[in-house]
Amino acid sequence: MRGSGAHLDMKNGKGDRMSDVIATLENVSYKYPRSQDFVLSNISLDICRGEFLGVIGPTGAGKTTFCLTLNGIVPQFYGGRFFGSIKVAGMDTLDHQISAMAGHVGEVFEDPETQLISTSVENEIAFALENLMIPREEILARIPQVLSAVRLEGTEKKHPAELSGGQKQRLAIAAALAVQPDILVLDEPTSQLDPVGSQEVFATVCELNRGLGMTIVMASHAAEEMAEYANRLILLSKGELISMGSADEIYSQIELLKENDLRPPQVASTFYSLSQKKVYLSKTPVRMSEGIEVLKEVRQKCEIHSQKSFDSTVSYSGSSVLSVKDLKHVYPDGTEALHGISMEIKEGEYVLIIGQNGAGKSTLVKHFLNLLKPTQGKVEVGGVSTEKLSVSQLARRIGYVAQNPDSQIFNATVQDEVSFALKNLGYEAEEVERRTNEALDSMGLMEMREKHPLSLPKGDRARVVIAAILAMEPEIIIFDEPTTGQDYRGARYILEISRKLHNMGKTVIVITHHLYLMPEYAERVLVMGKGTLLLDTSIRQAYHDIDLLRSTYLTPPQAVLLAHALSELEGQKLPAILTPEELASCFTCNGDGGSHGNA
Amino acid sequence: MATPIGKEREVKFLGGAAIDGAPVAYIVVLAAVVAALAFIPFSVVMATGGSFPMSQAIYSLVGWVLGPIAGAVASGIGTLIGVFLAPHTAGVAPTSVYAAVVASFAAGCMVVKGPRKNWWIIAAIIGVGSLLVFLGRAMFINGVSIAATFTGSFGQWLGILLYVLPTRTLFAKWISGASIPMLALGLFLGTWASFAVSHVAQSAITYWMFNWPEEVWVMLAGIVPVEYILRCLIGAVIGTGVIVGLRAIGVVKPTNATY
Numbered sequence: 001m002r003g004s005g006a007h008l009d010m011k012n013g014k015g016d017r018m019s020d021v022i023a024t025l026e027n028v029s030y031k032y033p034r035s036q037d038f039v040l041s042n043i044s045l046d047i048c049r050g051e052f053l054g055v056i057g058p059t060g061a062g063k064t065t066f067c068l069t070l071n072g073i074v075p076q077f078y079g080g081r082f083f084g085s086i087k088v089a090g091m092d093t094l095d096h097q098i099s100a101m102a103g104h105v106g107e108v109f110e111d112p113e114t115q116l117i118s119t120s121v122e123n124e125i126a127f128a129l130e131n132l133m134i135p136r137e138e139i140l141a142r143i144p145q146v147l148s149a150v151r152l153e154g155t156e157k158k159h160p161a162e163l164s165g166g167q168k169q170r171l172a173i174a175a176a177l178a179v180q181p182d183i184l185v186l187d188e189p190t191s192q193l194d195p196v197g198s199q200e201v202f203a204t205v206c207e208l209n210r211g212l213g214m215t216i217v218m219a220s221h222a223a224e225e226m227a228e229y230a231n232r233l234i235l236l237s238k239g240e241l242i243s244m245g246s247a248d249e250i251y252s253q254i255e256l257l258k259e260n261d262l263r264p265p266q267v268a269s270t271f272y273s274l275s276q277k278k279v280y281l282s283k284t285p286v287r288m289s290e291g292i293e294v295l296k297e298v299r300q301k302c303e304i305h306s307q308k309s310f311d312s313t314v315s316y317s318g319s320s321v322l323s324v325k326d327l328k329h330v331y332p333d334g335t336e337a338l339h340g341i342s343m344e345i346k347e348g349e350y351v352l353i354i355g356q357n358g359a360g361k362s363t364l365v366k367h368f369l370n371l372l373k374p375t376q377g378k379v380e381v382g383g384v385s386t387e388k389l390s391v392s393q394l395a396r397r398i399g400y401v402a403q404n405p406d407s408q409i410f411n412a413t414v415q416d417e418v419s420f421a422l423k424n425l426g427y428e429a430e431e432v433e434r435r436t437n438e439a440l441d442s443m444g445l446m447e448m449r450e451k452h453p454l455s456l457p458k459g460d461r462a463r464v465v466i467a468a469i470l471a472m473e474p475e476i477i478i479f480d481e482p483t484t485g486q487d488y489r490g491a492r493y494i495l496e497i498s499r500k501l502h503n504m505g506k507t508v509i510v511i512t513h514h515l516y517l518m519p520e521y522a523e524r525v526l527v528m529g530k531g532t533l534l535l536d537t538s539i540r541q542a543y544h545d546i547d548l549l550r551s552t553y554l555t556p557p558q559a560v561l562l563a564h565a566l567s568e569l570e571g572q573k574l575p576a577i578l579t580p581e582e583l584a585s586c587f588t589c590n591g592d593g594g595s596h597g598n599a
Numbered sequence: 600m601a602t603p604i605g606k607e608r609e610v611k612f613l614g615g616a617a618i619d620g621a622p623v624a625y626i627v628v629l630a631a632v633v634a635a636l637a638f639i640p641f642s643v644v645m646a647t648g649g650s651f652p653m654s655q656a657i658y659s660l661v662g663w664v665l666g667p668i669a670g671a672v673a674s675g676i677g678t679l680i681g682v683f684l685a686p687h688t689a690g691v692a693p694t695s696v697y698a699a700v701v702a703s704f705a706a707g708c709m710v711v712k713g714p715r716k717n718w719w720i721i722a723a724i725i726g727v728g729s730l731l732v733f734l735g736r737a738m739f740i741n742g743v744s745i746a747a748t749f750t751g752s753f754g755q756w757l758g759i760l761l762y763v764l765p766t767r768t769l770f771a772k773w774i775s776g777a778s779i780p781m782l783a784l785g786l787f788l789g790t791w792a793s794f795a796v797s798h799v800a801q802s803a804i805t806y807w808m809f810n811w812p813e814e815v816w817v818m819l820a821g822i823v824p825v826e827y828i829l830r831c832l833i834g835a836v837i838g839t840g841v842i843v844g845l846r847a848i849g850v851v852k853p854t855n856a857t858y
Contacts, residue, residue: 084605
């Protein structure tokens, strides 16, 4: 497949078609030195000046490799076998040094922490320019320009570590922009960020694209945002370019997305579910604003069951496994992180904790593990105050899966990793073997037991950490942002594990910003904001308290927002809907097919 | 997956950000590790005073990971930074930097085949020459007994012997092989051999400066082998984890790396 975005209406779109093309890929195939298969296979594509090209695909599809080919890092740095050609601004990426290509292609990667190396914001921006031997006066002139472009004015003297996640990623973008590239390539720039940071980055990139005409190539799993901002999407699968088109064209192909383990925007899923009920639509909307318009169309054709009810009760009669009473915590620098929190979690519950960064979620959880001591108040685990329990005693009762599984991996084989804690806690060899085998078996890691954990994909590495925790046979398992940095398939995989553990009778606590993933799993939600517990209720009630969620910078899933929009259109309260399927189930078609849709 | 229809291209590394095939980023990281380990005292230094830095245990590893030249650069820079930031382990600072460079170079030259298969001779000449100067001065100028000289320098001359004999290539083979136990053993013995080259290179100078008496040679007979065992154990433990990890994550291998 070959494609060009030249037909799109773009800023600065002067001249003929070819003069608009900034990058051309001709039959590009690539294989890493140690890989068995080609990571990219026969990709042909034109990228036009001023376009926002979205790159989507499941993990392993070749998105990162695709991004790295554009400035020659692949293959010049990695080696391997390369077929075909890539020209950016007329320069063949295999015939020019990476440093020369860096003047035309700016790259921003997934984790802002790994990209910032200087001791101040202005030094960070100057770093690449100094290496490219740009004159000092020019560097000094560019710094305020790019800081203004990413809205980081006034932070020149700050250490990058003082910035928030979103600000760090915007600084990385500013550093890339300072080189004045023709193309800005962003590889999953928001996957490690909280909703606020993610919004900041998308807003910045959108402004650069629409305001300044910057060509953007962005790989991302953020379907709702990609639908909103990208001019054109390419879908990669196993290294092949299998589909290309506008966001409307790609995201309305729900079956294709499902086949490739991709998540469509919930608006598209909702109307796809409706089309499955023979509700014919003029189009499958992929953006919220269009969704509301099509919703009006659907109301004309279908009957709405406003009395339909969904279970929203949360009742657990088990004993209390975690209890917090009037918990306050003040950090040594005087920051008051928690202000008198009280709550109780019962045995066998599945609890979701949500809130913006800095809301106090991690501080709260660290008290469960005795990693922090209460400044005031009390924390009890299984009826025993944490003051009387050591960290190692708590580690036997509470398993903690950190956001980044790699930070918990340090052994050379999967088996050693899973058995490490057991050996250190002095269990007998037979017991260690039994528990290790059980944990490996339950996580489907038996065949990988001799492999190095870091040689596994990220989703599997998370499973290794979970297996190591399971081997301890804890009563409570805490997942801290388990879906961050995972694609849809990886995220669902980990959450399915959490469901399995819940079904085994474990108490599960999940902290996440990805609200759209949780309706199938969580029963109870604790909403935190600025160190206080804002809400403690069922997931249905919590997700529909939209104003409260927004007050802590959380955006409910689009299905919830559509349900609210429908309520407003109908002038009556509808059931507390959580998913596209539930929303679709509220409609019954009158039999009027209307215009035939594209679903 | 489809067969490539594009023309295969010759892949060259055109970027300047590498030294002898090792990306500068790797060199910086390993130099930083060397500098950090310089803060940790590892053993007391007889005769000249002070203490050895733990970074000595990874000089050889740096050579195997980066190659002889890039490894020498990384260890040299790391140690140079270390002598300023951690003077308590610096010893005679210029000789410490020199020893770090020689150790990584000697380790990086321990290759089985390829265009650099004879580079080890340079390291061997440094090692053997320094050993002759070191021991010769003790016996023929300072009058230290032969027994004290040879027992006091047991660790060094054993290492030099392991380096000049075919054991050198055997260790390199183990380090580049798939077996993890043999990798660990190769790292242990390889560290002994390559560090001994740098140790005698350094000792030849410091002995010329301090001329320690026979009593110290006698003391060294008991201490040096223990130090070597500990140094090599640390190198093997760190090295095994690092090399197994590097292989597992498939990070780009420097052109002249041994692992």
